[in-house]
Amino acid sequence: MSTLTDTRPATARSRGPLHGLTWLVWRRNRTAFLLLAAVTVVSCGYCLYHRAGVLDFVAQYGNTIRYSEKFEKAYKEVFDRTYDLSYLPALLGIFLGAPLIAGEQEHGTVRLATTQSVSRTRWIAATVGLPLLAVLVCTTLISLAFTALWTPANQLVNYGDWLGGTIFDITGPVPVALALFLTGCGMAVGMLVRRVVPAMLLTLVVTTGTSFVLDWLRPRLATPHTATGPASGDFPAIPDSAINFDQWLGTADGRLLGWGTCVDAKNEAACQADQGIVHKIVEYFSLDQMAGMQWRGAALLLVLTALIVAFIVQWTRRRPL
Amino acid sequence: MSEAIAMEARELGKKYRRGWALRDLSFRLPAGRVCALVGPNGAGKSTFLGAATRLVRPTTGTLELFGVPVTDPAVLPRFAFLAQDKPLYKRFTVAETLRTGRELNPGWDQAAAERIVRAGDIALDAKVGTLSGGQRTRVAFALAFGKRPQLLLLDEPMADLDPLARHELSGLLLAEAAEHGTTVLMSSHVLADLEEMCDFLLVLAGGRLRMAGDTDALLPAHTLLTGAAEDGALPRELTEGCTVVEHRVTGRQFTALVRSEGPRAELPDGPWETAVPGLEEVLLGHLRPSEAPPLITAAARPSTPLEAA
Incomplete structure (x- = not known):
């Protein structure tokens, strides 16, 4: 045998950033990581490329809602494409998160990975941590790029609506937190289901549920401002950049009635007098509330993500050694 | 040591x-x-x-x-x-x-x-x-x-x-x-x-240990006996004289795998033939349900807590 003459060192270790568990996790999820990187590069490039044109438009016409029709004509297609970014967190949950642990369990390789010389805790930390880190970095870059595209024209894009549609979910910290949360959900679901395809389907259900909850949650992330005016006039005006959340009719003793209470009445003034209505009230979110709402929502999602990760680590550690 | x-x-x-x-x-x-x-x-x-x-x-x-x-x-x-x-x-x-x-x-x-x-x-x-x-x-x-x-x-x-x-x-x-x-x-x-x-x-x-030890020590501890059955059962001298791991009675003949270790190393004499069992016979004998106590040779016996301390 050649062993006696073989003088090569027994531990020819590779250096560089990719070694140990990092290399294993990278290699296992190479396709997903490369795809994510490609999506990040393309999205950032796309946003920054069109930002120049958007800045030109704003320099020429100004960032006011008056020109949003014109802006829509020129840039609707550009922005419609970026709205697809709102699917990214769900896709990450389904295609990166769900198979991550379930795949190892389904093919038995979890027994291979955890009987090498690294402890189970380190293994699960790397398996969960590195993909989450990749998600954090990529979604942060994408969010920064899109936010940079949107901010100069925030009165123009989508007629200035930053709350109801996609804008709220793909700017600032929200897409990052949502992507981390859904990826974490996918991992946890996969770990419990132990089969890749059912885990992906179940994660799809979770992401759908999450989007419904978020729709409900968004306007509850801050207390709306109120503008009050006399019942005789129109509803009071709110700033162009604000989002009209709700409208009420107020009585002298402080009751609020639906804004349509007297719409069908023949004589509106008489109807209002009859009901004791003295105020017209508008509840609205001003643009300066947006950041606070986004951070509050993101913080909530990040706390949930931390809980999910802690659960995954505890579960993996607790069961076998 | x-x-x-x-x-x-x-x-x-x-x-x-x-x-x-x-x-x-x-x-x-x-x-x-x-x-x-x-x-x-x-x-x-x-x-x-x-x-x-x-x-x-x-x-x-x-x-x-x-x-x-x-x-x-x-x-x-x-x-x-x-x-x-x-x-x-x-x-x-x-x-x-x-x-x-x-x-x-x-x-x-x-x-x-x-x-x-x-x-x-x-x-x-x-x-x-x-x-x-x-x-x-x-x-x-x-x-x-x-x-x-x-x-x-x-x-x-x-x-x-x-x-x-x-x-x-x-x-x-x-x-x-x-x-x-x-x-x-x-x-x-x-x-x-x-x-x-x-x-x-x-x-x-x-779920329990039936036998543990060096093959060299385990095999010689067993003997395969063949002889005439008494009333369709093993002869009494055998059941009393040594540990019967497993036995089978076919017609008037019995086959028994017995263990002859410890203080009663001698097999009781009787009208039966002895043979040296192979690994297969010893293993099969221990895999079938049996009332014989587990056999653990000295090399396989864990140290007592006293020794370990």
Whole structure:
């Protein structure tokens, strides 16, 4: 045998950033990581490329809602494409998160990975941590790029609506937190289901549920401002950049009635007098509330993500050694 | 100080919701042995291997590998485990599979691992998913041996191999183990494998240890008796005079596997013929339900707590 003459060192270790568990996790999820990187590069490039044109438009016409029709004509297609970014967190949950642990369990390789010389805790930390880190970095870059595209024209894009549609979910910290949360959900679901395809389907259900909850949650992330005016006039005006959340009719003793209470009445003034209505009230979110709402929502999602990760680590550690 | 101990179990037990899969397992395995773990399906072999490889958390008792309790992660570099289905990452190439071993094990021996793979004519850039069963097993062996373990744990390593691959890989296993003084513990159903390869036996049945010790010591402790039955049962002198592991009465004839160890080393005389049993007969005798007490030879007996202290 050649062993006696073989003088090569027994531990020819590779250096560089990719070694140990990092290399294993990278290699296992190479396709997903490369795809994510490609999506990040393309999205950032796309946003920054069109930002120049958007800045030109704003320099020429100004960032006011008056020109949003014109802006829509020129840039609707550009922005419609970026709205697809709102699917990214769900896709990450389904295609990166769900198979991550379930795949190892389904093919038995979890027994291979955890009987090498690294402890189970380190293994699960790397398996969960590195993909989450990749998600954090990529979604942060994408969010920064899109936010940079949107901010100069925030009165123009989508007629200035930053709350109801996609804008709220793909700017600032929200897409990052949502992507981390859904990826974490996918991992946890996969770990419990132990089969890749059912885990992906179940994660799809979770992401759908999450989007419904978020729709409900968004306007509850801050207390709306109120503008009050006399019942005789129109509803009071709110700033162009604000989002009209709700409208009420107020009585002298402080009751609020639906804004349509007297719409069908023949004589509106008489109807209002009859009901004791003295105020017209508008509840609205001003643009300066947006950041606070986004951070509050993101913080909530990040706390949930931390809980999910802690659960995954505890579960993996607790069961076998 | 006596020889090194590769594995020592004390009252090891594992209870699942359905009941005890493993109970009161106490034995020691001296280093350097090639040990067979034998038992019918459901005897607790896989549970025991799981406990030894930190994949199953024991309910009771302790298990130490080379003096390190399995609860301590420091035990990980000391053993390598080959699960029955030989899990490998299917999309990895053979080279990447070996790199996995290199990246995750401080004592990795790349030369040894590559030598094992090359000896099987397996291309390093072949995808694991495209390999045949025998080739996959060989790569899994390379991964296990490259770790340079002191103890190699194998769960039915030859179960899904054709006779040629089986012969080739058992030769490889014995050669590598002998070269590095690796202790081997393998579960197997194939008695021929055991007879050729193993010099130590652990026999489990119903989650309990039935027999443990060096093959050399276990076999001579048994005698196969054949004679005339008395009223369709064993002669009384036999049942009183020695430990009957197993017996069968066919017509007027009985066959009995008896144990003649300890103070009553002499077999009672009588109108029966004696024969030396083979490994197969002794194993089968212990695998069937029996009231005979377990046989654990001196080499396999764990140190008493007093001794250990």
